Amino acid sequence: MPNNQFKKGELYSFITGKASTAIARRLQKKFNTAGLNITIEQWSVLYHLWKQEGISQQELCNATFRDKPSITRLVDNLEKLNLVKRVASENDRRINLIYLTKQAQKLQEETMQLADETLNEALITVPPDRIDVCKEVLQIVYDNLK
Amino acid sequence: MPNNQFKKGELYSFITGKASTAIARRLQKKFNTAGLNITIEQWSVLYHLWKQEGISQQELCNATFRDKPSITRLVDNLEKLNLVKRVASENDRRINLIYLTKQAQKLQEETMQLADETLNEALITVPPDRIDVCKEVLQIVYDNLK
């Protein structure tokens, strides 16, 4: 019975992701307060495009751990907000390459600042070595299930 | 700069809750495979009702960390599935007390078994003391933000 030592109370939080939900809500509120008219989910797409733009929707699926219809609609809404542009690939006409607009480039610094702030508030009382353990466990969980 | 030592990569996972999303998806698949016609969100409401039924929708809001409209609609759908019943409180006619049907009582054992199984799969390679640290950190995060 290798890992059956969690009691029922823990089970619930793990499955429902109470902590990450709380973090996401806090960050969303910061976006709203700052007058930034984007959702956390839209931000999570921009996050990857800031690292590298001009990637396909499929690559965004892999990066954000979402399915294709979800990315289609997130890109739809980001396009409506004038934050990204779909550009058909020259080599493979099935593929849309997604590029950032100037407006989206301007959002990077402010939103990343707010995200850092949110995590600092969330983890303020937690010693760094415990954060590391937590992070590693969550990564293993993800790898075990993906 | 007390807790500013996480690198960008970690930030993303913390905010998007990759691990808990993966756990929830795995459990949902187990429900589907077992022919159990309920969502994880519905299960999370039943979870609290199995611990104590006859509580109000507001108490379900607090227990499940959801707002009132979300609970209204989850209870709507659970009622459609014949899993719960709204009963108006005698003392305070604003309040609906939520009771489980016999059908819902039957679901408890099987679904809890599948949830345990899911967590075992998620945590199979993680030493118990690291699970404890992770759990504690997530609880602190939640307390810091709620």
Add this chain to the structure above:
DNA sequence: TTTGGATAGTTGCACAAACAACTATATGCC
């Protein structure tokens, strides 16, 4: 060269979440 399978993306549907605005009931204070 054609055809069959794989891949990229879209659309429809059901369910859920967040927010604002609303109704109904209860409670406290004059």
Add this chain to the structure above:
DNA sequence: GGCATATAGTTGTTTGTGCAACTATCCAAA
């Protein structure tokens, strides 16, 4: 008692998610 305020729950709207079914394009093997 009557009114202001708080509380419990509902409804409408927008956004996001997961699944299935669909179109378009590509590629490889006969």
